Amino acid sequence: MTRAKKGGAAAELQxxxxxxxxxxxxxxxxxxxxLFNQLFPTKKVEPKGSGVILTSCFSPDHIDxxxxxxxxxxxxxxxxxxxxxRNRNLLDVLRTSLxxxxxxxxxxxxxxxxxxxxxDKIAKQLDA
Numbered sequence: 001m002t003r004a005k006k007g008g009a010a011a012e013l014q015x016x017x018x019x020x021x022x023x024x025x026x027x028x029x030x031x032x033x034x035l036f037n038q039l040f041p042t043k044k045v046e047p048k049g050s051g052v053i054l055t056s057c058f059s060p061d062h063i064d065x066x067x068x069x070x071x072x073x074x075x076x077x078x079x080x081x082x083x084x085x086r087n088r089n090l091l092d093v094l095r096t097s098l099x100x101x102x103x104x105x106x107x108x109x110x111x112x113x114x115x116x117x118x119x120d121k122i123a124k125q126l127d128a
Contacts, residue, residue, distance in 0.1 A: 020089035
């Protein structure tokens with residue numbers, strides 16, 4: 001459960017791990033690349049074959065000079081081959097690396113990619 005702020009009022013946003021872990025596959029390489037280029041302007045983000053992106057690590061504990069972090073969209077997996085950072089949840093990646101709440105992450109994903117990633121139940125919670 002994550003807190004979302006809308007209009008100054010705190011609201012609770014309930015998003016399960018399974019929901020966040022499907023976003024890599026749903027967005028695919030072109031939209032993920034667009035998202036990461038805008039949210040992480042200093043990171044090099046490059047496609048590496050079908051369904052794979054190479055970028056710098058998202059772990060705040062790893063300063064990745066040479067990109068070593070792979071995003072496998074078909075596996076819904078982020079894996080840094082240098083430090084071992086793993087994550088299967090795009091919302092959690094944005095939370096740990098940028099400090100975004102799940103609600104803020106969903107809003108930014110929609111704004112940047114144009115993709116409606118929140119289902120109706122979650123969208124109602126965001127609008128509350």
